Amino acid sequence: MVDLVFKLAGGIGLFLLGMVLLTDGxxxxxxxALRRALVRFTGTxxxxxxxxxxxxxxxxxxxxxxxxxIGFVSAGLLTFPQAVGVVMxxxxxxxxxxxxxxxLGLKVSVGFYALPLVGVGAFLKLLGRGRWRSLGVALAGLGxxxxxxxxxxxxxQGLTAVVDFSKLxxxxxxxxxxxxxxxxxxxxxxxxxxxxxxxxxxxxxxxxVNFEQAASVTVGAAIGTTVTGVLATxxxxxxxxxxxxxxxxxxxxxxxxxxxxxxxxxxMIQWAQTHLELEPGALSLAAFHSTFIALGVILVLxxxxxxxxxxxxxxxxxxxxxxxxxxxxxxxxxxxxLEATRRALAGIAAELCGRLRTALDPPARAGTDDQAAVLRExxxxxxxxxxxxxxxxxxxxxxxxxxxLVHAIDHLQRLQSRVAPAERIxxxxxxxxxxxxxxxxRSLLELATAGLRGAGATDWVARVEQHAAALAKLRRQERVxxxxxxxxxxxxxxxxxxxx
Numbered sequence: 001m002v003d004l005v006f007k008l009a010g011g012i013g014l015f016l017l018g019m020v021l022l023t024d025g026x027x028x029x030x031x032x033a034l035r036r037a038l039v040r041f042t043g044t045x046x047x048x049x050x051x052x053x054x055x056x057x058x059x060x061x062x063x064x065x066x067x068x069x070i071g072f073v074s075a076g077l078l079t080f081p082q083a084v085g086v087v088m089x090x091x092x093x094x095x096x097x098x099x100x101x102x103x104l105g106l107k108v109s110v111g112f113y114a115l116p117l118v119g120v121g122a123f124l125k126l127l128g129r130g131r132w133r134s135l136g137v138a139l140a141g142l143g144x145x146x147x148x149x150x151x152x153x154x155x156x157q158g159l160t161a162v163v164d165f166s167k168l169x170x171x172x173x174x175x176x177x178x179x180x181x182x183x184x185x186x187x188x189x190x191x192x193x194x195x196x197x198x199x200x201x202x203x204x205x206x207x208x209v210n211f212e213q214a215a216s217v218t219v220g221a222a223i224g225t226t227v228t229g230v231l232a233t234x235x236x237x238x239x240x241x242x243x244x245x246x247x248x249x250x251x252x253x254x255x256x257x258x259x260x261x262x263x264x265x266x267x268m269i270q271w272a273q274t275h276l277e278l279e280p281g282a283l284s285l286a287a288f289h290s291t292f293i294a295l296g297v298i299l300v301l302x303x304x305x306x307x308x309x310x311x312x313x314x315x316x317x318x319x320x321x322x323x324x325x326x327x328x329x330x331x332x333x334x335x336x337x338l339e340a341t342r343r344a345l346a347g348i349a350a351e352l353c354g355r356l357r358t359a360l361d362p363p364a365r366a367g368t369d370d371q372a373a374v375l376r377e378x379x380x381x382x383x384x385x386x387x388x389x390x391x392x393x394x395x396x397x398x399x400x401x402x403x404x405l406v407h408a409i410d411h412l413q414r415l416q417s418r419v420a421p422a423e424r425i426x427x428x429x430x431x432x433x434x435x436x437x438x439x440x441x442r443s444l445l446e447l448a449t450a451g452l453r454g455a456g457a458t459d460w461v462a463r464v465e466q467h468a469a470a471l472a473k474l475r476r477q478e479r480v481x482x483x484x485x486x487x488x489x490x491x492x493x494x495x496x497x498x499x500x
Contacts, residue, residue, distance in 0.1 A: 007151055007152070007154050008152065010148075010151050011148050011149070011150075011151035011152025011154070011202075012148070012152060012190065012195060012199060013148070014144050014145075014147050014148030014151060015144070015145055015148030015149060015152065015195055015198055015199075016148075016190060016192060016195050017141075017144055017148075018140075018141045018142065018143070018144030018145035018146075018147075018148055020141065021137050021138065021140055021141025021144065022138050022141030022142050022145065024134075024137060024138075024141075025121075025134050025135065025136070025137030025138025025139070025140075025141055044085075045081060045082070045084075045085040045301060045304040045305070046085070046301070047085075048078075048081075048082045048083070048084075048085025048086045048089065049085040049086070049088050049089040049092075049297065049301060050089060051085075051086055051089060052065060052069075052085065052086035052087060052088060052089020052090040052091075052092075052093060053089040053090075053092050053093040054089075054093070055068075055086075055089075055090075055093070056089065056090040056092075056093025056094050056096070057093045057096040062090040062091060062093065062094035062193075062225070065086065065087075065089075065090040065093070066087060066090055066243060066247060069083045069086045069087060069090075069243060070083075070239055070240045070243045070329070071327070071329060071330050071333060071336055072336065073239040073242075073243065074239045074240070074325060074327035074329065074330060074340070075325050075327070075330055075336045075337070075339055075340035075343070076325040076339075076340065076343045077336065077339060080239070080242055080243075080246075080308050080311070080312060081304055081305050081308040083239075083242075083243055083246070084246045084250075084304050084307060084308050084311075085301070085304055087243060087246055087247050087250065088250055088296075088297050088300065088301060088304075089297075091222075091247075091250065091251060091254070091293055091296075091297075092290065092293045092294060092297060094193065094194060095197075095286070095289045095290040095293055097194040097197065097198065098194075098197050098198070098201060098285070098286040098289050098290075099286045099290075101149060101197075101198045101201050101202075101282070101286075102201055102281075102282035102283045102285070102286040103283070103286075104146070114142070114143040114144075114145075114146035114147050115143065115147070116143075117139050117140065117142055117143030117146075118139075118140045118143035118144060118147070120136070120139055120140075121135075121136040121137060121138070121139030121140025121141070121142075121143060122136065122140055123136065124136025124139065125137050125140065149198065149202065152198070152199060152202045175212075175213075175216075176212070176216040176259070176262060177216075178216075179212075179213045179216030179217050179220065180216045180217065180219050180220035180223070180255075180259070181220060182217055182220060183196060183200070183216065183217035183218060183219065183220020183221040183222075183223070183224060184220045184221070184223055184224035184227070185220075185224070186199065186200075186217070186220075186221065186224070187220070187221045187224030187225050187227070188224050188227050192225075193221045193222060193224065193225035196217070196221040196224065197218055197221050197289060200214050200217045200218055200221070200285070201214070201282045201285055201286070204281060204282055204285055205281060205282045211266075211269075211280070211281075211284065211285065212266060214285050215262070215265075215266060215269075215285065215288050216262070218285060218288065218289050219255055219258045219259060219262070219292065220255075222251055222254060222255050222258070222289075222292075222293065223251055223252060223255040225251060226247060226248040226251045226252065238315055238316075238317050238318060239327070240329070241315050242311050242312065242315050245311050245314065245315065246307070246308070246311050249307075249311070250296065250300055251296075253296055253299065253300060254292065254293055254295070254296030254300075257292065257295060257296055257299065258292040258295075258296075261292075261295070265288060265291060265292055266288075268291070269284050269287060269288050269291075272284075272287065320374070320377070320378055320381070321347075322344060322347045322348055322351065322374070322375075322378040322382075323344055323378050323381045323382060323385075325340040325343050325344055326340055326341070326344055326381065326382060326385040327340070328385075328388075331388055331389060331390070332390075334389055334390055334391075334392050334398055335398060337385075337389045338389060338398065338401050338402060338405065340385075341382060341385060341386045341389070341405055342401070342405060342408075344378070344382045344385075345382060345405065345408050345409065345412065346452045347378075347452070347453075348375060348378050348379055348382065348412060349408075349412055349415075349448070349452050350448075350449050350452035350453045351375055352375060352412060352415050352416060352419060353415075353445045353448045353449040353452065354445075354449045355371065355375075355419050356415070356418070356419050356441075356445055357442060357445035357446060357449060359419065360438050360441055360442050360445070361442075372419070375416060375419075376416065379409070379412055379413065379416065382409070383409055386405060386409065389402075436474060437471055437474050437475070437478075440467045440470050440471050440474070441467075441471065443467050444464055444467035444468060444471070447460045447463050447464050447467070448460075448464055451464070
């Protein structure tokens, strides 16, 4: 009995450790490329779904994909409807683990041949450089997964001699619900639906459970994985909670559909075994798992926008709008954190330009003290967040981006001090040549405000630069004139200073 418990516990532990190492290694090895692909190919709900499937199939972890999506939504790189599509894709993509276990882990005894993978991976981690170290971690994780499956398989063979699961009800509703509850408990305890499904596949392969019991446990695992998501978002941000709610709602809908249609789904698998030569056992269970998740996607994906709006109404955004993307969870991904900072600064710049444009209208009007305080707090919060982003000196593009943001913060701080000019300064705006400069300034600020808010023409930056050049030329010309008038006594010195 002790030998049996040790093998089961060790097999599950090796599998879980392998999954963690494989996921972390692949994320580090191809993380930036995967992040760029995830943002690039999520324009529509269908593209977002496909991206979720592909990325999760690569990193072998729906949790890793979901956490990445939460960060992107927090940073404003993805809209919430796009994130919902990715989450649904992640749910389907994670079924790939079941296919790997069914096709390779159980049909071929690869545990012995996986040992060199662990050795090669360990040496790459210790002796390699850069991304090769991350690849070593991934290879070691892959090897541990197969070793864990073989150890688990050995333990399951001994389990059949101790516990006779065939005596449990299986063909009726109470039996299915009991098996589903076991799947939920198994997933919560392991904190991984992939591990729960792999354990179930191994149990089915060794004859410890029958197919109907295994199918019900798999449905329970899909529902149980939502518990992990809910626990992970306790005390989290609004985007994190929205993503968790979307994940829970989708998996619950999928699980309920699977429960209601379970007899029909089982009949469909039997038909595929007879007519499509689908191999009974673990392969059929992997097909069943993918089928009922895909069915949930078919039911929910066409209504993803309405689904997302319902979740947004349930969990409205709180806190300052200008800094809503500055989520501390982004700090461990400098590229995303810098992008979040850039977006926050763009929003602050748009508000500052809009207020300065209003101040240039006759009669000149300054913004309220409350508006000024909001902008000051937003700029200070952004500066503090930016200061906590870890530097990445070996990444030239990120270093250049960081330097550009330093300049942006400096310019916005100086612009902020000029948003509410003194009354004596405003009196000059309707006098020549200041009136001409004010006209250029209004046009420049209108273009900048619209462009920073995403509503400007494609050439708005070039047009802003034209007005800025005209203002600079006018300032150089008038500076010489004003200084000459002051030197010749035609203009009082204090008047010249205010004009300049």
